[in-house]
Amino acid sequence: MAARVVTVAFEGVEARRVDVEVQLTTGQQVFVIVGLADKAVAESRERVRGAFAGLGLSLPGKRIVANLAPADMPKEGTHFDLPIALAVMSAIGVIPMDALDGWAAMGELSLDGRIVPAAGALPAAMAAGAMGLGLICPEASGPEAAWAGETRILAPRSLVSLINHFRGSQILSAPAPGPIVEGERPKDLRDVKGQEQAKRALEIAAAGGHNLLFVGPPGSGKSMLAQRLPGLLPPLSSKELLETSMVHSVAGLIARGALTRDRPFRSPHHSASMAALTGGGLKAKPGEVSLAHNGVLFLDELPEFGVQALDSLRAPLETGEVMVARANAHIRYPARVQLVAAMNPCRCGHGGAGRGACGKAPRCQRDYQGRVSGPLMDRIDLAVDMPAVTAADLSLPPPAEGSAEAAARVARARALQQDRADALEVADGLNGRAEGAFLEKITALDTPGRALLAQAAEAGRISARGWTRTLRLARTIADLEGADAVRRVHVAEALAYRRTTTPGEESFAPMTRV
Numbered sequence: 250m251a252a253r254v255v256t257v258a259f260e261g262v263e264a265r266r267v268d269v270e271v272q273l274t275t276g277q278q279v280f281v282i283v284g285l286a287d288k289a290v291a292e293s294r295e296r297v298r299g300a301f302a303g304l305g306l307s308l309p310g311k312r313i314v315a316n317l318a319p320a321d322m323p324k325e326g327t328h329f330d331l332p333i334a335l336a337v338m339s340a341i342g343v344i345p346m347d348a349l350d351g352w353a354a355m356g357e358l359s360l361d362g363r364i365v366p367a368a369g370a371l372p373a374a375m376a377a378g379a380m381g382l383g384l385i386c387p388e389a390s391g392p393e394a395a396w397a398g399e400t401r402i403l404a405p406r407s408l409v410s411l412i413n414h415f416r417g418s419q420i421l422s423a424p425a426p427g428p429i430v431e432g433e434r435p436k437d438l439r440d441v442k443g444q445e446q447a448k449r450a451l452e453i454a455a456a457g458g459h460n461l462l463f464v465g466p467p468g469s470g471k472s473m474l475a476q477r478l479p480g481l482l483p484p485l486s487s488k489e490l491l492e493t494s495m496v497h498s499v500a501g502l503i504a505r506g507a508l509t510r511d512r513p514f515r516s517p518h519h520s521a522s523m524a525a526l527t528g529g530g531l532k533a534k535p536g537e538v539s540l541a542h543n544g545v546l547f548l549d550e551l552p553e554f555g556v557q558a559l560d561s562l563r564a565p566l567e568t569g570e571v572m573v574a575r576a577n578a579h580i581r582y583p584a585r586v587q588l589v590a591a592m593n594p595c596r597c598g599h600g601g602a603g604r605g606a607c608g609k610a611p612r613c614q615r616d617y618q619g620r621v622s623g624p625l626m627d628r629i630d631l632a633v634d635m636p637a638v639t640a641a642d643l644s645l646p647p648p649a650e651g652s653a654e655a656a657a658r659v660a661r662a663r664a665l666q667q668d669r670a671d672a673l674e675v676a677d678g679l680n681g682r683a684e685g686a687f688l689e690k691i692t693a694l695d696t697p698g699r700a701l702l703a704q705a706a707e708a709g710r711i712s713a714r715g716w717t718r719t720l721r722l723a724r725t726i727a728d729l730e731g732a733d734a735v736r737r738v739h740v741a742e743a744l745a746y747r748r749t750t751t752p753g754e755e756s757f758a759p760m761t762r763v
Contacts, residue, residue, distance in 0.1 A: 252339035252346065255353040255382060256332035257373045258317075258324050261535075261573075261580045262495040264369065264376035268318045269329070271336035276312040282333070284317030286324045287532075293327070297334045299360035304408060309341055323578055325532050328367035331356035331385065334408065348415040352403070353377040354385040362408045368501035370394040371494055374402065385411065391424030392506025393498060396491075427506020435480030436473075439651035443642035444470050450633045450746060452655050455481035456662040457725030458681030459718075460566065460588040460628060462551070462748075465635030467598045471591035475547050476514075478589060480652035481659050482545075484510035489543040492583060496542050500535050513544030519553035526554075527561045528582050533573045538565050539582040551592040552620035559625055562588070566628045569682070587681070588629070594618070599637075630681070630718050631746040662728040680725045684717070692720040697737035705744055719743045 251272040257264035267284075280294040294315075301308060315333050317324050332354040338344050355373050356364045370390035374397035377384040383401030386394050391404025404424045405411040413419035438448060447463060451474050454461040463471035485493060490510060497503050517525060517537045528536035538546055548554060565571050569585035593599075595614040597607045607613050626632075663679070670678020675687050683691060694702065702719060705711050711719060720735075722743035727735045 250340045252336045252349075254332040254336040254339070254349050255377075255380070256329060256355050257353065257369075257376050258322055259326070259369050259372065259499060260578065261533075261582045262372055262499055263581075264372045265322060266376070266380060267322065267324065267329075269332040269336050270316040270318060271333070271340050272314045272316070273309060273311045273340050274314070278310050278312065280308065280313045280315075282315045282317070284315075284320045284324060285322060286317055286329070287326075289327050290317070290324050290329050293330045293333050293358075296327075296330050296358045296360065297337065300330075300334060300358040300362045300408060301337075303359075303361040306343065308337070313337065326367060326369070327357040328355040328369065328373075330358040331364060331387075334358060335385075335411075338408075338412070344412055344415045351382055352385050353380070353382045356385070356387040356390070358408070364388065364405055364407055364411075366390045369499050371396055371498035371503070374400045375495070388424075389505060392427035393503050395424050395426040395506065396494065396508065424506075427503075427508060430507045430509050432509050432511035435652060436477045437480065437651045437653075438474075438477050438655060439647045441470055441473055441477070442645050442648070443638050444474065444635055447474055447633045447635050448655075450631045451478060452481065452659060453722070453725055453729065453746075454478070454587070454589070454631055455655070455659045456680075456729055457666075457721060458587050458679045459630035459722060459725065460681075461590070462626075462629045462632040463589075463591045463635055464594055464632065465591075466593060466637050469635040469637050471635060472549055475545075475549070475589045475591060477652060478545055478547075478587075479512055479514050481656045482512050483656075483660055483663060485512060485543060493543045496535050496539050496583060500540060502540070513541045514547065515541040515544070516547040516549065519548070519550045521554065521558060523555065523558040523561045526558050527565065527571050527584075528573050528580075533575060533578075533580045535582045536571065538562060538584040538586055539571055541586045542583045543585060544587070546586045546588050548588070548590045551590040552617055556620065556622070560622055563622075563625055563628065585682075590629070592618070592621070626748060627712055627714050628718075629748070630722050632748045633746070658729060661731070662725065665728045665731075680721045680728070683721055683724070688717065688720060692724045692735050694720075694723075694735050694740065695737060698723070698735060698740040701737055701740050701744070711744075711747055715747060719747060722746065 254269045256267050256269055258267045282291055282294055335349060335354055339346055339349060357367045359365050364387040366387045366389040370386050370393045374384045374394035378397055378400035384394055385403045388404045388406040391402055394402045402423050403421050405421055414421045455478060465471055494508050515537045524530045526536050527538055565584040571582045571584045573580040595607050595617045599607055666678045666680055669691055706716055723735045723739040726739045726742050
């Protein structure tokens with residue numbers, strides 16, 4: 250006697266089809282799971298045995314072999330419990346043999362027969378729909394899986410309710426998608442006194458999706474400003490919401506199917522490892538850069554991160570994805586993020602000038618800033634030096650403009666970018682990601698602007714990558730002004746925010762405004 254149930258195995262945010270084949274044969278009474286299963290999958294036989302006992306059932310006194318095909322694909326996770334149990338029940342006649350036709354299944358079992366949540370319900374439902382199947386998943390995961398659209402969803406609380414449904418004595422209704430919830434109220438720029446240049450840079454970064462670095466002594470407001478960036482960004486589009494939710498689903502971060510249109514804001518501690526930042530580990534889970542997909546990755550105390558961990562971000566910042574390589578698999582995660590970083594000028598925090606100046610300057614400053622590699626620094630579009638906040642700044646009344654006014658300007662600038670992208674039939678028109686012919690088309694410089702940019706390049710102050718990023722930044726500055734063309738003044742401001750590619754040298758300061 251044999252039975253088959255469809256389930257999925259996860260490779261990044263992709264769900265691959267797996268056929269669970271259960272065969273009952275005569276011989277020694279044993280329950281074997283084969284098909285390149287990890288420890289959690291191998292333990293499914295005990296959870297299935299316990300769940301059957303909780304229902305008053307017993308496994309047949311035969312040799313039970315559960316094959317997870319294809320056998321050369323690694324299988325990880327506890328969500329194989331339910332399909333294995335269903336295949337066994339079908340094989341022994343507890344549920345009709347044809348009842349599972351047209352369905353895929355995923356979920357973990359408890360020893361009393363309840364079906365408990367497992368990560369990945371949303372990508373599993375998407376994959377099931379693409380295969381023309383419905384999805385059977387835990388009740389708690391039903392609202393999340395229902396976001397897959399047209400895919401049929403069954404979300405039983407226990408094996409008993411699922412058995413009754415297939416026997417016709419109980420009808421399970423399809424779950425509704427979870428709610429769209431509001432995140433925490435974003436912090437307002439009105440709370441920040443002084444630092445007008447840094448606020449300007451924050452607005453430019455928000456308008457074009459550019460990477461940003463704040464450098465300043467402790468208490469100058471670096472983290473305050475970074476935490477207010479989400480309040481300037483527009484909500485996630487429907488496409489972005491689905492992409493981001495797929496990553497969060499695989500990571501098990503979606504509760505009861507509740508999604509939010511707020512852009513992710515991830516702020517890992519500087520002790521984070523390379524695997525924590527970019528993904529990996531024992532089960533190759535998504536890292537912080539993927540959990541921040543379509544949002545902001547904030548790295549406070551930038552030089553305190555490990556050198557290898559920081560440099561592992563270089564490729565994701567360029568390509569918008571992370572490839573986690575393993576001996577038996579290559580797992581891809583999306584990682585299109587806006588990097589915001591903050592750092593002190595040196596280890597003591599104050600640098601070589603002003604009150605509390607470092608007595609070891611400039612060597613201390615050069616050594617500390619030199620922990621950030623030149624190639625990573627070259628990927629930062631705006632670098633802002635923030636002076637210490639004075640008593641005069643703190644005594645000022647709250648600023649007249651806050652996040653609402655800045656967000657309105659950001660929204661107008663992004664609308665211009667989207668209109669250009671639609672006119673030129675480009676999928677992603679955000680300036681911070683523009684490249685190739687599209688970038689050349691939207692940043693046709695006037696003669697003085699091109700001469701200024703060429704002068705900076707010839708002087709060795711920007712690399713080839715810096716040339717491209719300066720063009721993108723100048724286009725964003727022009728968009729904030731509502732200007733059709735990129736002029737010399739826009740290029741000059743963009744160059745003023747650029748740093749040279751060799752940190753730790755005297756030329757590490759921002760370029761002089763031309």
